[in-house]
Amino acid sequence: MSYTDSVLVELRGLSKSYGTHDVLTDLDLTLPPGIHALLGPNGAGKTTLVNILSTLIPYDSGEVRVLGLDPRRDRTALQGRISLTGQYAAVDGRLSGMENMLMMGRLFGLSRRAARRRADVLLERFDLTAAAGKRAETYSGGMRRKLDIAASLIAEPQLIFLDEPTTGLDTRSRQALWDEITALAESGASILLTTQYLEEADVLAERIMVLHGGRIVADGTAAELKSRVGGSTIQLHDHAGHILDEIPTGGSAADVAHHLAAIADAHPDVEVTVRRPTLDEVFLELTGSPGEQDEADEDPTGGDRTGRKEVAA
Numbered sequence: 001m002s003y004t005d006s007v008l009v010e011l012r013g014l015s016k017s018y019g020t021h022d023v024l025t026d027l028d029l030t031l032p033p034g035i036h037a038l039l040g041p042n043g044a045g046k047t048t049l050v051n052i053l054s055t056l057i058p059y060d061s062g063e064v065r066v067l068g069l070d071p072r073r074d075r076t077a078l079q080g081r082i083s084l085t086g087q088y089a090a091v092d093g094r095l096s097g098m099e100n101m102l103m104m105g106r107l108f109g110l111s112r113r114a115a116r117r118r119a120d121v122l123l124e125r126f127d128l129t130a131a132a133g134k135r136a137e138t139y140s141g142g143m144r145r146k147l148d149i150a151a152s153l154i155a156e157p158q159l160i161f162l163d164e165p166t167t168g169l170d171t172r173s174r175q176a177l178w179d180e181i182t183a184l185a186e187s188g189a190s191i192l193l194t195t196q197y198l199e200e201a202d203v204l205a206e207r208i209m210v211l212h213g214g215r216i217v218a219d220g221t222a223a224e225l226k227s228r229v230g231g232s233t234i235q236l237h238d239h240a241g242h243i244l245d246e247i248p249t250g251g252s253a254a255d256v257a258h259h260l261a262a263i264a265d266a267h268p269d270v271e272v273t274v275r276r277p278t279l280d281e282v283f284l285e286l287t288g289s290p291g292e293q294d295e296a297d298e299d300p301t302g303g304d305r306t307g308r309k310e311v312a313a
């Protein structure tokens with residue numbers, strides 16, 4: 001496989017097992033630079049794949065290139081160009097936010113002065129400047145997660161792996177982190193994030209891969225995945241918002257207009273909305289199991305509990 005700047009990750013026949021348990025089976029994938037989400041239920045193999053790509057664990061067979069490098073053979077060179085923020089924050093609670101940043105800078109071989117300069121910029125960017133002198137163990141969960149990500153960015157990685165970056169965060173912290181992730185991508189870094197939150201993948205990622213049973217069962221933009229489960233649905237509801245009926249459509253303007261005209265004739269007073277399928281519905285269709293939703297949280301994107309985001313007709 002040859003590397004060009006237009007290829008971020010390339011997999012050919014990647015397989016990985018633990019004993020007799022096949023976790024990843026014959027994966028093929030080519031990713032361009034950008035924000036990509038790896039979505040899948042518990043145990044689907046998301047962390048295993050990220051750990052392989054980020055050099056933490058070896059793969060069994062196949063070909064793997066990350067930024068043109070083989071994570072097994074070119075481990076050290078690749079480690080200098082990527083960062084990994086795991087589900088379990090690597091922050092040292094006894095050190096202050098700034099000390100954590102400087103420690104990470106030294107690990108990446110930056111001079112003290114360069115590390116300090118970069119730490120100032122990143123702490124400011126993640127809104128942690130005021131807390132920089134305080135021990136990290138006094139931080140909230142959201143602040144620790146932000147510090148962890150800030151520290152992982154100290155060496156300006158080309159590719160950032162975020163493994164379930166918002167798991168366990170409340171809605172506000174999650175939204176703040178989404179804003180940061182978007183800003184990181186705008187500054188030119190590529191991001192590969194894993195998530196169990198369908199909405200997170202929908203909001204952040206240009207491309208979503210659904211991992212299930214060791215294979216990628218779907219791959220595309222959120223809109224492309226949604227189009228796999230059919231066109232828009234027209235919802236009829238009363239003035240109190242109770243859903244009276246749902247009518248599937250082919251999705252084209254002509255087809256939706258045709259249905260709306262018939263509804264207007266038969267029920268001139270009824271209220272209608274037209275909505276696209278949600279990623280939950282896509283997930284159910286593709287994997288036979290519902291995607292995980294954080295029941296404790298209200299939906300941060302403003303949809304209802306089912307992840308529905310309605311669009312006025």
Ligand SMILES: Nc1ncnc2c1ncn2[C@@H]1O[C@H](COP(=O)(O)OP(=O)(O)OP(=O)(O)O)[C@@H](O)[C@H]1O
Nearest residue numbers: 018021023040041042043044045046047048049196
């Ligand atoms: N070191 C290991 N030894 C044996 N089995 C493992 C090991 N690491 C992971 N597994 C198994 O491999 C499968 C995939 O695990 P992985 O952590 O990659 O899934 P995941 O999609 O990241 O799940 P989650 O969303 O729960 O983090 C699981 O069945 C897990 O039990």
